[in-house]
Amino acid sequence: MTSLAVVPGSFDPVTLGHLDVIERARNLFDDVHVVVVHNPGKSAMLPVARRVELIEQSLADAGIADRVTVTSWSVGLLVDYCQEVGATALVKGIRSEVDVTYETPMAIVNRDLAGIETVFVLPNPAHAHVSSSLVRQVASLGGDVSTYVPAAVSRFMNSSDFS
Ligand code: PNS
Numbered sequence: 545m546t547s548l549a550v551v552p553g554s555f556d557p558v559t560l561g562h563l564d565v566i567e568r569a570r571n572l573f574d575d576v577h578v579v580v581v582h583n584p585g586k587s588a589m590l591p592v593a594r595r596v597e598l599i600e601q602s603l604a605d606a607g608i609a610d611r612v613t614v615t616s617w618s619v620g621l622l623v624d625y626c627q628e629v630g631a632t633a634l635v636k637g638i639r640s641e642v643d644v645t646y647e648t649p650m651a652i653v654n655r656d657l658a659g660i661e662t663v664f665v666l667p668n669p670a671h672a673h674v675s676s677s678l679v680r681q682v683a684s685l686g687g688d689v690s691t692y693v694p695a696a697v698s699r700f701m702n703s704s705d706f707s
Contacts, residue, residue: 546574548631549663552622555580556588557697558599559679561671565637567608568665573633575611578603579625582618589680592616594700602694623658634660637667639675 551569555562555578569576580595582588590598596614603609617625626634634654636647644664651662674692683689683701690698700706 547633548575548577548629549573549633549635550577550579550622550626550629550631551635552579552581552617554583554586554588554676555595555599556590556676557595557679557693557701558602559671559674559676559693559697561637561639561667561674562599562676563602563606563608563694564667564671565635565665566603566612567606568637568667569635569663570608570612572635572663572665575613576635577625577629577631578612578614579622580614580616581622582616584618589683592618598694598697598700601696605694605696621657623654623660626660627658632660634662636662636664638664639667639672 549569549572551566553562566576566578578599580592582592596616599614600609603612603614638644638647647662647664654660654662679689679692689701
């Protein structure tokens with residue numbers, strides 16, 4: 545039997561910290577689904593389809609695309625998706641105690657709801673300060689985000705398709 549884990553997130557946009565977490569999930573499980581969760585209550589910088597595309601490009605550029613499926617999910621609970629595809633675990637990155645505080649209740653609820661365990665991984669500390677919200681803020685004020693995001697993302701954010 546093959547093991548399957550889900551790495552969920554908003555990925556608006558995917559950062560080098562996210563790639564680190566996906567790579568660690570891929571080292572632990574046979575197959576990984578990276579799921580872009582669309583939160584209708586949250587205004588996003590990038591459309592979901594673009595977020596999926598940028599993750600796919602970034603994984604391919606990093607040579608870690610095989611055994612990883614990138615998709616999106618907007619209907620219902622994340623654990624419903626996990627059960628639909630047969631995933632037994634969620635993988636999340638922990639940068640600091642702030643992340644532990646934020647992630648712990650979600651992990652317990654997901655386990656209560658469907659027995660889905662959450663595996664916390666520690667990303668490279670070099671990425672500890674990197675978040676999508678920081679990238680969005682720097683980009684919106686005209687700053688350079690290329691040290692925080694994969695090359696595919698910075699290429700897109702410097703292109704005429706992004707304004
Ligand atoms: O990248 P983010 O925004 O920190 O990701 C948060 C996300 C999408 C993983 C979280 O909001 C989530 O799991 N949403 C799915 C909705 C759900 O299942 N909620 C109930 C259990 S927490």
